Amino acid sequence: MSARRARRWAHRLEPMALNVACGAVAVFILAPFAWMLVSSVSGEAELTRRPPIFAPSPPTPANYAFIFTGQLPKDSTRHGIFVWQTSHEVRLLLPALRNSFIVALSVMAANVVFGALAAYSFARLRFHGRRSAYAFILTSRLMPAVAVAIPFYAIVQRLDLLDTYRALILVYLAFTFPFTIYFLSVYFRYLPIEVEEAALLDGCTRFQTLLRVVVPCAVPGLVAAAAFAFMTAYNEFLFALLLTQTIAAQTMPVLLAAVATNPAVSHALLASCVILAIVPPGLLALVLHRYLTRGLAASIAR
Amino acid sequence: MISERSYPYATVLPVMLVVALFTVYPLLHSVYLSLHENVLTRPLDNDFVGLQNFREVVTGYYFWRSLWSTAVFAVMAVAAVTLYGLGVALLLNQVVLGSALLKVVVLLPWAIPAVISGIIWRWIFDGDYGVLNGLLLVTGIVDRYVPWMSQPFSARLCMTVAHVWKQGPLAAVFLLAALQVIPAELYDAARIDGAGRWHGFRFVTLPYLKATLALVLIYETIVAVATFDLVYVMTGGGPADATAIIGWYAYTEIFRFLNLGHGAALAIILGGLLLGLVLVYLRALRAEEA
Numbered sequence: 001m002s003a004r005r006a007r008r009w010a011h012r013l014e015p016m017a018l019n020v021a022c023g024a025v026a027v028f029i030l031a032p033f034a035w036m037l038v039s040s041v042s043g044e045a046e047l048t049r050r051p052p053i054f055a056p057s058p059p060t061p062a063n064y065a066f067i068f069t070g071q072l073p074k075d076s077t078r079h080g081i082f083v084w085q086t087s088h089e090v091r092l093l094l095p096a097l098r099n100s101f102i103v104a105l106s107v108m109a110a111n112v113v114f115g116a117l118a119a120y121s122f123a124r125l126r127f128h129g130r131r132s133a134y135a136f137i138l139t140s141r142l143m144p145a146v147a148v149a150i151p152f153y154a155i156v157q158r159l160d161l162l163d164t165y166r167a168l169i170l171v172y173l174a175f176t177f178p179f180t181i182y183f184l185s186v187y188f189r190y191l192p193i194e195v196e197e198a199a200l201l202d203g204c205t206r207f208q209t210l211l212r213v214v215v216p217c218a219v220p221g222l223v224a225a226a227a228f229a230f231m232t233a234y235n236e237f238l239f240a241l242l243l244t245q246t247i248a249a250q251t252m253p254v255l256l257a258a259v260a261t262n263p264a265v266s267h268a269l270l271a272s273c274v275i276l277a278i279v280p281p282g283l284l285a286l287v288l289h290r291y292l293t294r295g296l297a298a299s300i301a302r
Numbered sequence: 303m304i305s306e307r308s309y310p311y312a313t314v315l316p317v318m319l320v321v322a323l324f325t326v327y328p329l330l331h332s333v334y335l336s337l338h339e340n341v342l343t344r345p346l347d348n349d350f351v352g353l354q355n356f357r358e359v360v361t362g363y364y365f366w367r368s369l370w371s372t373a374v375f376a377v378m379a380v381a382a383v384t385l386y387g388l389g390v391a392l393l394l395n396q397v398v399l400g401s402a403l404l405k406v407v408v409l410l411p412w413a414i415p416a417v418i419s420g421i422i423w424r425w426i427f428d429g430d431y432g433v434l435n436g437l438l439l440v441t442g443i444v445d446r447y448v449p450w451m452s453q454p455f456s457a458r459l460c461m462t463v464a465h466v467w468k469q470g471p472l473a474a475v476f477l478l479a480a481l482q483v484i485p486a487e488l489y490d491a492a493r494i495d496g497a498g499r500w501h502g503f504r505f506v507t508l509p510y511l512k513a514t515l516a517l518v519l520i521y522e523t524i525v526a527v528a529t530f531d532l533v534y535v536m537t538g539g540g541p542a543d544a545t546a547i548i549g550w551y552a553y554t555e556i557f558r559f560l561n562l563g564h565g566a567a568l569a570i571i572l573g574g575l576l577l578g579l580v581l582v583y584l585r586a587l588r589a590e591e592a
């Protein structure tokens with residue numbers, strides 16, 4: 001084979017090899033989700049065979065039905081009886097998801113409002129202590145979470161906020177503000193300053209300028225910041241575990257960890273819980289993947 | 303109405319207050335706790351004991367074991383995440399159909415809670431009913447189920463896989479951003495000079511990526527050393543403390559043995575360790591640039 005023909009072959013093979021590699025990574029990323037999905041529509045008996053049944057037929061909605069309505073399955077040879085009785089905590093998934101949503105949405109809203117206000121001041125205004133305040137906020141995130149677990153508990157207890165949404169919201173704000181402020185102030189700084197100056201000349205206050213001129217231009221950045229804040233709050237585990245005691249405030253990760261570490265848990269029910277719990281952040285990641293990728297990239301490249 | 307002069311202070315203050323409440327006070331409190339005897343099962347003995355908590359922690363058998371487990375896991379996890387992230391970033395930077403599709407799903411594992419990543423992979427690696435064992439059995443690679451999570455080495459490996467799956471996307475996106483700003487002319491120039499693929503990567507891509515790689519290494523080391531959620535749901539520190547990394551060890555001191563003094567001392571050691579790592583990396587980075 002001549003050298004030129006070899007090169008032409010390499011030219012044709014290369015995209016194919018790259019596509020195969022992409023496919024392999026996609027399988028690594030998606031296969032665990034797929035197996036959870038299959039498990040969630042299987043009977044317990046199909047999952048506890050060796051090897052398990054890889055394609056349940058027909059798929060059963062019984063696991064989801066139990067989580068939503070508490071209805072026990074009729075086919076006890078397929079679903080078993082005992083594990084359903086030992087897995088009753090899964091019935092708390094919906095209240096836990098509600099808690100997670102309330103906390104995460106509050107954290108998100110506060111991040112967008114207070115984070116944007118502060119970030120804009122850091123980006124554009126000169127005032128006493130600006131540099132040190134900015135440095136303080138950023139370095140505060142270098143503290144490892146476990147290192148301050150006890151004092152956090154003590155503060156929340158002193159404020160009489162144990163087992164409340166407000167405690168989790170406060171703590172998550174302390175965790176998310178630094179990134180939001182860093183991210184948004186970098187973002188604001190890259191917007192064209194001339195429009196803002198024109199608005200100021202026309203007699204707008206700083207606040208009006210931010211609201212009417214900057215915010216409309218910064219929608220993609222604000223969306224990304226909001227999504228990051230939501231995910232951080234929705235996904236956090238350690239402090240949710242420490243600061244909540246009952247289902248009045250327990251969030252989804254706390255409940256799922258309790259369900260998963262129960263040795264007599266039904267695998268099919270656990271899988272159904274996982275699928276339900278990953279829908280919100282999963283959808284966010286899929287729908288906003290462009291914003292998020294660009295946002296993450298911007299946060300490190302600049 | 304807030305005057306224009308006080309506007310910046312009014313906007314920065316609420317954020318500063320929240321961050322300060324959960325930074326300054328906790329640090330002081332941790333230091334205070336670490337210098338006093340504080341065991342919840344003996345609530346009345348609250349003497350100042352100086353560095354005794356640190357001494358007891360550092361001379362303890364479990365501390366060194368957990369430090370070793372931490373080091374092993376951190377090396378495995380950071381190396382794996384960085385290599386995987388680099389590979390995925392290089393793939394995403396190509397113009398083929400597959401990479402466009404991969405871009406849509408790549409962030410999925412990063413978006414979900416670490417707790418759930420742990421639950422998913424524990425179920426996959428399960429020694430009794432795991433799908434990995436099922437697939438290996440069906441394809442004839444093993445002839446009986448292997449208890450992956452019951453051997454120290456394979457348990458660490460399982461945790462690393464779950465960690466890479468969850469953390470890799472972020473590293474990939476960071477590195478992709480750095481790849482995209484490399485001027486294409488440099489590759490053309492390298493090709494004219496007779497450089498092949500490998501040389502292009504070695505002498506154009508890598509030097510450009512160095513700063514971002516260092517950042518990814520710092521960030522991933524911090525994340526790996528502070529890992530807690532995965533240990534909690536996947537292994538509970540076992541088998542034989544193989545995965546009882548230092549964050550988990552501090553947690554058990556505080557919440558199982560109720561020894562707040564030990565816990566706080568451990569937490570401060572962990573904080574110092576992380577800070578030290580950050581400084582070492584930053585110095586290495588600056589030395590490279592100079």
